[in-house]
Amino acid sequence: MPTRKEYDEELKVINDLVEAMGQQVLLAIDRTNVALKNLDVVSANAIMKNDAMIDAMETEIEERCIKIVVKQQPIASDWRKLASYMRMIGDLERIADNCSDIAIYIKKLAKLKKAAAPSRLEEAFSDMRKMVADTVTAFHNTDISLAEEVVKADDVIDDLFEKNAEDIKKGIQENIDDLDAYLIYLGIDKYVERMADHVTAVASWVSFIAKGELNIMFTDRYTKESETK
Amino acid sequence: MSEKKATSAKFYVHDLDLFYGSFQALKKINFQIAANRITALIGPSGCGKSTFLKTLNRMNDFVEGCKITGDVQLDGRDIYTSGMSEIELRQRVGMVFQQPNPFPKTIYDNVAYGPRIRGVHRKSELDEIVETSLREVGIWDEFKDRLNKSALGLSGGQQQRLCIARTIAVHPEVILMDEPTSALDPISTMKIEDLAVEMKEKYTIVIVTHNMQQANRISDTTAFFLLGELIESGPTQDIFLNPQNKKTEEYITGRFG
Numbered sequence: 001m002p003t004r005k006e007y008d009e010e011l012k013v014i015n016d017l018v019e020a021m022g023q024q025v026l027l028a029i030d031r032t033n034v035a036l037k038n039l040d041v042v043s044a045n046a047i048m049k050n051d052a053m054i055d056a057m058e059t060e061i062e063e064r065c066i067k068i069v070v071k072q073q074p075i076a077s078d079w080r081k082l083a084s085y086m087r088m089i090g091d092l093e094r095i096a097d098n099c100s101d102i103a104i105y106i107k108k109l110a111k112l113k114k115a116a117a118p119s120r121l122e123e124a125f126s127d128m129r130k131m132v133a134d135t136v137t138a139f140h141n142t143d144i145s146l147a148e149e150v151v152k153a154d155d156v157i158d159d160l161f162e163k164n165a166e167d168i169k170k171g172i173q174e175n176i177d178d179l180d181a182y183l184i185y186l187g188i189d190k191y192v193e194r195m196a197d198h199v200t201a202v203a204s205w206v207s208f209i210a211k212g213e214l215n216i217m218f219t220d221r222y223t224k225e226s227e228t229k
Numbered sequence: 230m231s232e233k234k235a236t237s238a239k240f241y242v243h244d245l246d247l248f249y250g251s252f253q254a255l256k257k258i259n260f261q262i263a264a265n266r267i268t269a270l271i272g273p274s275g276c277g278k279s280t281f282l283k284t285l286n287r288m289n290d291f292v293e294g295c296k297i298t299g300d301v302q303l304d305g306r307d308i309y310t311s312g313m314s315e316i317e318l319r320q321r322v323g324m325v326f327q328q329p330n331p332f333p334k335t336i337y338d339n340v341a342y343g344p345r346i347r348g349v350h351r352k353s354e355l356d357e358i359v360e361t362s363l364r365e366v367g368i369w370d371e372f373k374d375r376l377n378k379s380a381l382g383l384s385g386g387q388q389q390r391l392c393i394a395r396t397i398a399v400h401p402e403v404i405l406m407d408e409p410t411s412a413l414d415p416i417s418t419m420k421i422e423d424l425a426v427e428m429k430e431k432y433t434i435v436i437v438t439h440n441m442q443q444a445n446r447i448s449d450t451t452a453f454f455l456l457g458e459l460i461e462s463g464p465t466q467d468i469f470l471n472p473q474n475k476k477t478e479e480y481i482t483g484r485f486g
Binding site for chain 1: 470484
């Protein structure tokens, strides 16, 4: 007969809350994407207002994790989950923050003369969005191979960031009057790249929960960059 | 039983079966116990972990109808068939029990008991053994002025540390501990745990415990027993972070149904 009923129930609640937080972050990304395409100030304000709700979810999950750790002393897969949840929610919250950061830029862009967005910004955004959606699915299904695909996809976003930056550079050279807009696009380009980094970390924790091997995928870009002349 | 050469393990156990009459309490146990490490044996009541512990110094010999097959080697010598005397074996492999069991004698005589029956009678030599043993378990300063008081007047934690001092007074190589802190309060428990960790530099320690946190805190290797079988063993942090066997996971997470 199974024991530790209340413990199992609470673990399930925390798991469901983490998944719900992932869904909310995905929704924020979708809203940000639409607001960016339309330079929609109303939507941008809604995204920023909604950020408080995602912050509150993080706090609630964190409190529940701390409480269950203190009271129930979880080990083995229970501990792997809880330790991972506590890291994952931090990264999810950062992604939501980045949506709000982009929303601030959307408001600024809306006031400026329209400049051409970098040609592959939409692609980068869409790829990053897929990484988040896949991570939520991988978490729900404990799907290690999908989580590992997400980790691999990060390199594509890094590459797109560089290509967009090149586009922006050309745009500035050709239309110096649109400098302000281009600088904002560069900021957005960077935020999208950072969001992909955060979700890569989340996907690594999904993999850790399932496999128990601590192999968090930190970018090796800094090492590579440090070795270039 | 064969005399296969053990590896660097202190104990090498191969295909060990143990029967109490027709009941098989241990089934084909293969296990090595590393020297100067703490090995924790865990598992539900009746799983065979204490029975296994007792095979390591032949305490099961006292049980009528107990039959053992397989190899149990201490430093490469089979403790059942090589002609090693039980006296030699139990000097080399000491034991500490669940309930502190000091003799109804003075503190001094408890520690001096083993050395005396092994032929040490010079007072100066016994004094030195008593002091060294009590120092090693960290209770010399507490006890040095009342060595002639009865050991039965001590607290449970003090009694248990005295029993450990009594065990090491005969210079064993291995110390078996059968739930040594289950009758003690948390502070006394921590003292015994700290002591075990300090002692592993000199001794090989095998501990049976029902306390998962204790196994996790102090042991280097953990072995999980269930229904007479060794289900899983390995480095303690692997067992408690990422057990490979579902039964191990269910047991250590308290879901054993």
